[in-house]
Amino acid sequence: MSLKTGESSSNIEDLTIGNLTAHVIQMSTKGEDSRVKYLTAKLIQHLHDFVRDVELQTDEWEVAWQFLTRIGQTCTPERQEFVLLSDVLGVSALVDAINSKQTSGATESSVLGPFFSDTAKVFENGESITSNSIAGEPMLIRGAVLDTAGKPIPRALVDIWETDGNGFYDMQDVEYNEPDCRGKFFTDTSGKFYLKGVKPVDYPIPNDGPVGEILQLFNRDWYRPAHVHYMIMHPEYEKLVTAVYSRESKYIIEDPVFGTKKSLVVDFVWTQDEALAKTYGISPIERIMGSEKSRGFWLLERDFVLVSKKSKGGRKINDTVV
Amino acid sequence: MSLKTGESSSNIEDLTIGNLTAHVIQMSTKGEDSRVKYLTAKLIQHLHDFVRDVELQTDEWEVAWQFLTRIGQTCTPERQEFVLLSDVLGVSALVDAINSKQTSGATESSVLGPFFSDTAKVFENGESITSNSIAGEPMLIRGAVLDTAGKPIPRALVDIWETDGNGFYDMQDVEYNEPDCRGKFFTDTSGKFYLKGVKPVDYPIPNDGPVGEILQLFNRDWYRPAHVHYMIMHPEYEKLVTAVYSRESKYIIEDPVFGTKKSLVVDFVWTQDEALAKTYGISPIERIMGSEKSRGFWLLERDFVLVSKKSKGGRKINDTVV
Known part of the structure; x- marks a missing residue:
């Protein structure tokens, strides 16, 4: 050879x-x-x-x-940096927009965000989702779950999560071991849910990781407007993933994850209603409102409208290789 | 209020x-x-x-x-699954094609692959890059590094890596602690390099991870044709990342990482040349060639042509936001 x-x-x-x-x-x-x-x-x-x-x-x-x-x-079980990347690049908002072609009268959806966790416990209506040591001003959160005809939907599962008064989710705490500021509720026979939480505040999305680096590179803000997340489920209705955003936030227009929508902007209302406090077992606090001392608590009242599974026509998803 | x-x-x-x-x-x-x-x-x-x-x-x-x-x-220090994903989706080959606009007469480039490691030791010409216990048939690897005018380039760094005779890179071995089947050589005054290795074989790209799942989903082969990687560097020349592929492999056309090129297909040649064996200190082995016993070793001979940095004009990279 x-x-x-x-x-x-x-x-x-x-x-x-x-x-x-x-x-x-x-x-x-x-x-x-x-x-x-x-x-x-x-x-x-x-x-x-x-x-x-x-x-x-x-x-x-x-x-x-x-x-x-x-x-x-x-990424860890408590942190989803890829969802965060998807959020800041607007992909999550786009997927949300594509998948939630609006049914007239139904509540609009919003991005899930990286802080959803299925660890939330089930509470009875009226209970508090916050631990005793949590920072934040007391807020009564209540509302009803309705169908598009305005009829209440009993036994809908309302999963709620929010930051504490310092702008942190439970899982961001290094000493985190118990779910906090999150909970699951079932609507009562009149479709209503009500619970005690805290007033959430504007907070920075996690900027100590790779996503933070690109936000810095892009010269972008990383504060989200204060909001409360809701995931609402019922076997006969389309799942609704949404959030409501505080009108008073200056980040409402340039939300870094593009989740805000006009119809989801709400007022967190300061109230001095003592009867209401008594009814729901809220302990009012003293704070400065304007230039005066005021004794009261916050109220977030918002109803949600679900779309019946029956009313939603099957949509053909494209699968033809071109 | x-x-x-x-x-x-x-x-x-x-x-x-x-x-x-x-x-x-x-x-x-x-x-x-x-x-x-x-x-x-x-x-x-x-x-x-x-x-x-x-x-x-x-x-x-x-x-x-x-x-x-x-x-x-x-991903670990020994495994780069994102590069592998880039490889199987053809992105690495495309980036390679874009960045190596061909200079006439120069050796074509090929994908780096996920198994490059800078841990390779520097050897003297003629030394073996394989440990004693490594599987595989002996192969003499030699060649010259030249410029586009055919002039030898002395003191070029030739970094070579290959699989063992079982189709595994050193870093894939769970007991891996020392570099094996990889080494750095400097060309001598006549631009030549020569070393002892083993004949590499066709091998599956790592398919026990997420990339393996999509190859399965895509119903795609995951065997790469047997090849030897070369990375060649010299301060006055453009870096060349390439590989040469065995003509006898049946995976040469459907390489799962799209690295093969016509000009990079070579013959691993079986030789019985005893003088050559003696010159390079190779211990011949006995194997069946065709239907007869034969005593010899493998030879991979291939020269590489680098492009001078001076000859390469600066290319304007687009940066206008449209």
Whole structure:
């Protein structure tokens, strides 16, 4: 046998900037599921279009995968940095908009955010979702869950979560071990729910991780307007994930996660109504309102309208590979 | 003070499927660096286009961020699952194609792959990069590093890495603690390098992680054709990241990471040349070739041509936000 050196030809066709995308798509769409094939083809097409469009440089590609790795490694059971990235890039809001084509009269949805947790306990109406040591001013949260005809929906599950008065969710506390400022309630026979919480405040989205770095790079604000999250479920109705936002916040227009909507802006109302305090077992506090001392508590009153599953027509999702 | 309920109007403009993208781009391009602003605007545009185009469903979005989280959490100092994802989606090959606009006569580049490691030790020419216990048939690897005029380049750093005879890189071994089957060499005064390694074999890219799941979903092969990686550097020349691929492999056309190129296909040649074995201190082995016993070893001979930094004109990278 004799020596042979390399550099000889072969019958493979070289992949180029022009033909690579079609080849990768062809090789990646040999599975069974037509929706998966459709998503895969579109993902590869858009991803390659981006890379080609910007002529992505090797060092930029390296920064990208190192960044995504750090995003993944920042995630813990208590912190979802990829959802946060999706939030600040407006992807979560876009997915929300696409999936919640509005039914007339129904409450609009909002982004889930990275602080939802299924650890919330079930409470009885009227109970407090905050522990004794929590910071914040007392707030009565109440409302009704209704159908689009205005009929109350009893036994709807209302899952509520909010920051404490310092702007932190329970899971952000290093000493966190018990759910706090979150709870599940069932509406009563008249469709109503009511509970004691605290007045949430504007707070920075977590900026000590990789997402914080890009917000800094983008020169973007990271304060969200004060809000209360609601996830409302009932077997006969479409799930509603939403939140209501405080009108007094200066971040209402430039929400860093693009979750605010006109119809979801509410007033957290200061009230001195002693009878109401008594009815719900609230302990009023003293604070300065304007320039005067005032004794009272906050009230957040808001109803939610769900869409019946029956009324929602099935929507055809595209799955044709083009 | 009186009670007020929510649901009143505000002066914010609602974000919709139609206007959200422009708003997110506007908010994310307030930084200083024009290339960063350009990349950010394009990334948001393409990402949103994809989501809108496929009408991404909420459960699909959830699968996506859970998947990306697992990719990030599969990464270790020895395993780069995001690079592997980039590889199998053809992004690495595309970035390679964009960044290596071919200079006539120069060796073509190939993907870096997820198994490069800077831990490789520096060897003298002629030394072996494999430990005594490594599986595989002996292979002499030699060649020269040249400029585009054919002139040898002395003192070029040639960083070489390959699988063992079982198709594994050192870092894939659970008992890994020392670099193996990888080493750095400097070309001699005549631009030559030579070393002892093993004949690499076809091997599966790591398929026990999230990337393996999508290859399964896509019904795609995960075997790469046997190859040897080279990274060649010299202060006066452009860095070359490439690999040479075995012509005898049946995976040469459908390489799962799209790294093969016609000009990078080589023959690993079986030789019985005893003088050559003696010169390089190779211990021949006995194996079946065709139907006969044969005593010899493998030879991989391949030269590499680098492009001078002087000859490469500066390329304008786009940074105009449109």
